[in-house]
Every structure is written in structure tokens, then in C-alpha cells.
Amino acid sequence: MAVDQHGKQVMSLRDVALHGQGSLLTGHPMSNVDQGPKLERRPSFGSMSCASRALHPSDSYLLGPRRPRPHKIWKKKYIKVMVVGDSGLGKTTLVRALLSTPGERLQVHDGTYTSKEQWLKDPESLCSTVSWRDEDDRTIWVYKIQDTPGYGDDLDVSRSINLLTTYIEEQNHKWLDMEQSSERKDDMSEMEDPRVDICIFTIPPHRLRAVDIKVMFELGQHVPLVPVITKADTMTIREANSYRNDVATKLSNPMIPGVRDKINVFKFERDTLERAGIIDHATPTPPFLVVASNDINEDLNTGDPPVYWPERRYPWGTAEAFNREHSDLLGLRALLLKEALEEVNKTKRQRYEGWRRQALNAARNGRRLRHVLLWTIIPALACLHIGRTGVNINQVRNQVSNTTTKVRRRVQRLRSQPQAVAPPAEVAPPAPKQQEPQKQKQKW
Secondary structure (H helix, E strand, O other): OEEOOOOOEEOOHHHHHHHOOHHHHOOOOOOOOEOOOOOOOOOOOOOHHHHHHHOOHHHHHHHOOOOOOOOOOOEEEEEEEEEEEOOOOOHHHHHHHHHOEOOEOOOOOOOOOOOHHHHHHOHHHHEEEEEEEEOOOOEEEEEEEEEOOOOOOOOOHHHHHHHHHHHHHHHHHHHHHHHHOOOOOOOHHHOOOOOOOEEEEEEOOOOOOHHHHHHHHHHHOOOOEEEEEOOHHHOOHHHHHHHHHHHHHHHHOOOOOOOOOOOOEOOOOHHHHHHOOOOOOOOOOOOEEOOOOOOEOHHHHOOOOOOOOEEEEEOOEEEEOOOOOOOOHHHHHHHHHHHOHHHHHHHHHHHHHHHHHHHHHHHHHHHHHHHHHHHHHHHHHHHHHHHHHOOOHHHHHHHHHHHHHHHHHHHHHHHHOOOOOOOOOOOOOOOOOOOOOOOOOOOO
């Protein structure tokens, strides 16, 4: 204890440290001792009791050992799948089987009787759209499947190839124009994406023709393909496995005239295939062997829970479209609608960047070529022509005179045309001037 100038005992800072600060705030028995200036105690956030009273439960994430997770906003992502194949292979049935759900039969626009000219004028007439929400990622997926007329009905298959590739290029140009538009008000992530992500190419069973390989090769230059063998229930197990191996070999090594390289087939990652429940055999998974049907099992469709189950019934048995032992349709549906969505979308963006770079370079080279033609080659050819034939001064004089006369007549004609003159506005008459008294001339 220390003693002040009046003889009273005063507790020093050392005594405070020894007795604890709590005694100064909670009424220590040494109340008869002059404690001097009291020290104000501030709440410590290190104590759990104070922290629990001061912090809101939602604030604990901001002060914990992990970084806070940002709040996500809803966004839209667009996927467009193009279906191409010969007529009569069940493209429309395949689309309906891929997108339908229990109690909802998707109304797919059939392109069997749609001419190519009509489809090129209005491609949306054969486009089916579905959408769903991903609550975890707060993403709205807008899924479009673009059906196309069969190419087998046209004797000139190159015409069908040009129509399909032109459509794909037009969608890329449409997106490029949206990027460069000066009137665009929204961000590109909020605008509908018309570009084609992937192409499902339907292959006939039993036999792969050279025309099918030719169409696949030309389409593969613009968009990756997912080859699908439809009507697989028309083949036995041995025939199906042998045909799958044969098609996979021809896709990697076509060996037909006019095809210089392998077919551009979309490569799914192994983890993606495993999540979709597809077993990767020694033979690459594409092509897929699928069975599709418009007939569904009503008992399963109306059960609890309802299950969409298409099947094809025969006198000797039933081929079930979503039975993995009968068809790869369930795995294909899992890939295209769930497991490989981000993968397909990312591949589209990477492919478009390469296409965009080539398109802009081609436009820049075209402008340079026009500039060279306008200011270099054309004047040089004109000088060469004048040097060979000479210049007729009288002809030049007459040409200038005729041009001047035409211009003068046109100007006179414009001047002679009556012009609408606005009626004169009413103007108040001027006030009479007051006569100023004449000043007397001063005599000098």
C-alpha cells in the first residue's frame, strides 16, 4: 500500500494486479480504503459469455476459421442440342424419351414432313424447350433440342450438309453480333444463347453407310458429335456388340474418299461417365446403343412415386428403354441432362473463342484487301491503261462539259420548284415617328 499527502492509503497498480481488476468493479471488502481513480473495464470479446451475447448466430460465419461463402444470385445457362440423322430412324421419339417426365408427355415437333426450305426459314418450328431449377447452385437451366429434317430424302447430300452447317454458323454469327452491338443493354450472361453446344447424330442399325460418315465428318468441323445407334432392339446381343465395335473403328479411321481425318466425337471425361453409370469397356463408349419408344408403362407412370418408363412390347418379350441391360438411353439421359452439362457448356465456350478469333481475323484481312485494292491496285491499273491508250483531251473536255450541264439543269429545276412558305406572322404597324423640331442653322 502507498500513502498519499493526507496520510490515506492508496492502492498502487501493483496491488491492483495482485488483487485483480474484478475486485474494483464488484465491491471488494476493502471499501474503506481510498481506491483512487477507478479503472473502467471494457468487455473482452475473448470471453465466450460476452461473445455469445454480442454476436448474432449468422455473424459467427464471418469470424470463424473458414472464409464466408458468398450469397449466390439466380442465373440462367443455356444448352442447345442438335439432332441430325437420316429419315425414319426415330429422332423425334429419341428426343421425347430424353426430355419427358412422369405425367408430362413432351410435345415434340416432328420434322418428318418438314421441308428443308421451311426449316431454314423457321428453325424454331422444330425446337423443343424445357427448363428446370438447380436450387444448390441457384441456376436455371434452359435446355433446347433442335430437331432437323432427315437428309436421306435428298439425292444431293451436299445440299443437306450445307443447310446444317449454315445453320450452325448463323447461330455463331448471331452471338457475335450481340457481343459487338452498340445497342446492347444487358450483360451477355443474361441474354439467350443461340449457339449449338453438341450434336446427337443418329446412326441406322446393322450398317453404317459412307454417306453417314461423310455427313458426320462435315458436321464435326463445326460442332462435336455424340453418335447414337437407334433401334438397337432390332439386333441380337452379338450383332449389337459387333456393330458397336465396327462403328467405333470407322469413327476413328473412316477410310473413305473425301474424309481426311477422324470424326470429331465429343470426349466425355471418365469421372463423368462413372457418375452417369456407364461402364467403359475396352471399346470406347460412343456410339451409344439406344432403344426409344412412345409407349410407356402405365402402371409405373401412375405409381407412387411415378416413374417414366418407355418400352417396346413384342410377342417374344419387352424391350425396356431405360433398362441398362437393354439400352444405353438412361446413361445418355444422365450425361446430357445432369452429369455433363457443365462440361458441354465449357467446351462450347472454348470452341467459340477459336471460331471468333478466326472470324475477326478474316474480317480484318478483308478490310486490308479492300484498302489495298482501292488505293494501290486500281490506281495502278488505271495509270497502265492511260499509258497504253493515251488521253483524249477533247473527250475529257466534252465529258466535263456534259456533267457540268447536267448539274446546272438539276440545280435550276430544284430552284424552280414551289416551296411551301409559312404564312407571315401578323406584325403590328409601326408607330408614327414624331417630327423633331428643325434645328436652326447656326450662322458661322
